[in-house]
Amino acid sequence: MVKQISSEELQTIVRSVPMLSASASRLLQITANPDHDLHEVVSLVKTDANLTARVLKVINSAAFGMLNKITSIDRAVSFLGERVIVSIAIGDCAGNLLEKELVGYAAASGDLWKHDLRAAIAAREVVTQGKAEIRSELAFTAGLLHDIGKALISDYLQGTAPEAIELLTAEDSFDYLEAEKKLIGFDHTIAGYELAKYWQLPEELIEVIRFHHEPGRASEEFKPLVYAVHLGDSIAMMGGFGTGSDSMRYKLDPAYAQYIQITPNILASIMLAVDTEFTKLEESLNDLGE
Ligand SMILES: [Fe+2]
Numbered sequence: 001m002v003k004q005i006s007s008e009e010l011q012t013i014v015r016s017v018p019m020l021s022a023s024a025s026r027l028l029q030i031t032a033n034p035d036h037d038l039h040e041v042v043s044l045v046k047t048d049a050n051l052t053a054r055v056l057k058v059i060n061s062a063a064f065g066m067l068n069k070i071t072s073i074d075r076a077v078s079f080l081g082e083r084v085i086v087s088i089a090i091g092d093c094a095g096n097l098l099e100k101e102l103v104g105y106a107a108a109s110g111d112l113w114k115h116d117l118r119a120a121i122a123a124r125e126v127v128t129q130g131k132a133e134i135r136s137e138l139a140f141t142a143g144l145l146h147d148i149g150k151a152l153i154s155d156y157l158q159g160t161a162p163e164a165i166e167l168l169t170a171e172d173s174f175d176y177l178e179a180e181k182k183l184i185g186f187d188h189t190i191a192g193y194e195l196a197k198y199w200q201l202p203e204e205l206i207e208v209i210r211f212h213h214e215p216g217r218a219s220e221e222f223k224p225l226v227y228a229v230h231l232g233d234s235i236a237m238m239g240g241f242g243t244g245s246d247s248m249r250y251k252l253d254p255a256y257a258q259y260i261q262i263t264p265n266i267l268a269s270i271m272l273a274v275d276t277e278f279t280k281l282e283e284s285l286n287d288l289g290e
């Protein structure tokens with residue numbers, strides 16, 4: 001049996017995580033504002049030399065196959081789009097967390113980032129193809145961060161994957177959150193929520209991180225977004241990109257149908273789009289690490 005973590009200990013764990021960089025934090029604030037435009041993103045990237053260099057590296061990477069080298073940030077941002085800029089910024093400051101080997105879930109290093117990236121792309125596709133009334137780029141960002149809590153608690157769940165599965169089987173439950181709660185006292189949505197507050201993320205992202213497995217509990221105004229990520233997360237797992245022992249062990253809340261119109265055909269089309277976009281995005285972002 002592993003040790004239960006008290007809420008004081010959780011606060012200590014959260015506070016041991018480095019803060020987001022000022023520009024990443026600002027970028028999340030800007031892009032969460034429904035009235036922002038791409039110029040604000042461009043200006044922000046220009047104030048950060050490191051982000052500028054990374055954006056130019058990505059646009060000039062083989063994945064985009066540019067004929068001529070791009071040196072203008074304006075062109076780079078409008079070509080890559082907001083979601084790629086957000087991925088670069090988050091990958092830069094939260095990369096260590098997202099690349100972490102999730103020992104507690106028996107998942108390899110990189111699995112969380114891959115899962116998050118696929119959930120982000122899927123959430124965006126869910127919004128556009130499922131005609132949800134939210135901004136697709138915000139659904140992408142929310143998808144990217146939804147499981148951040150797993151990186152925090154994974155070490156404490158080390159060796160528990162078989163025990164967790166046993167617990168679920170014994171109690172005929174289908175929800176990994178229950179197992180996490182039993183084993184350490186709280187689940188990854190609570191850990192993520194505490195980190196999101198500590199990072200002072202925009203309210204809509206905090207709601208997604210907290211309620212992506214229980215979207216019915218989100219506040220009314222954020223429900224469409226939370227449901228989009230809830231579905232995006234499931235689609236990532238259905239595509240075989242989970243994070244180890246917990247994959248496909250969460251309930252799907254059918255109330256998403258109030259906000260998102262998904263037919264089997266649309267679902268198939270979303271899954272196809274996720275595969276295509278993931279390959280391209282992963283390849284271009286991977287170049288950053290070299
Ligand atoms: Fe999750």
Ligand SMILES: [Fe+2]
Binds near residue numbers: 146
């Ligand atoms: Fe997830």
